[in-house]
Amino acid sequence: QVQLVESGGGLVQAGGSLRLSCVVSMSVFNFNSMGWYRQAPGKQREWVAQISRNGATTHVDSVKGRFAISRDTAKNTVYLQMNGLRSDDTAVYYCNADRGNSYWGRGTQVTVSS
Numbered sequence: 001q002v003q004l005v006e007s008g009g010g011l012v013q014a015g016g017s018l019r020l021s022c023v024v025s026m027s028v029f030n031f032n033s034m035g036w037y038r039q040a041p042g043k044q045r046e047w048v049a050q051i052s053r054n055g056a057t058t059h060v061d062s063v064k065g066r067f068a069i070s071r072d073t074a075k076n077t078v079y080l081q082m083n084g085l086r087s088d089d090t091a092v093y094y095c096n097a098d099r100g101n102s103y104w105g106r107g108t109q110v111t112v113s114s
């Protein structure tokens with residue numbers, strides 16, 4: 001059974017940093033990709049970043065240069081390092097794992113105060 005558990009969210013001032021973690025219940029190599037999405041109040045969920053099985057990473061334009069996705073394969077963990085946080089980064093952040101079927105964590109709240 002695939003389980004994803006996010007952590008690391010919180011309240012931070014604009015310009016600050018947070019690192020989100022997503023622990024998955026099996027090796028990350030079981031998935032085609034893993035990624036982070038976010039959903040702000042009243043908005044649709046949007047894709048933020050992805051790391052493929054081979055380690056290649058991509059990020060949405062709005063976070064390039066500020067956020068970075070990475071992983072620790074020995075710990076079955078994917079990270080999202082977020083620097084230079086802005087108020088419009090406020091959202092619930094969700095971890096996703098895809099292998100044809102898509103799996104989601106419950107999310108972690110990130111709130112950026114201006």
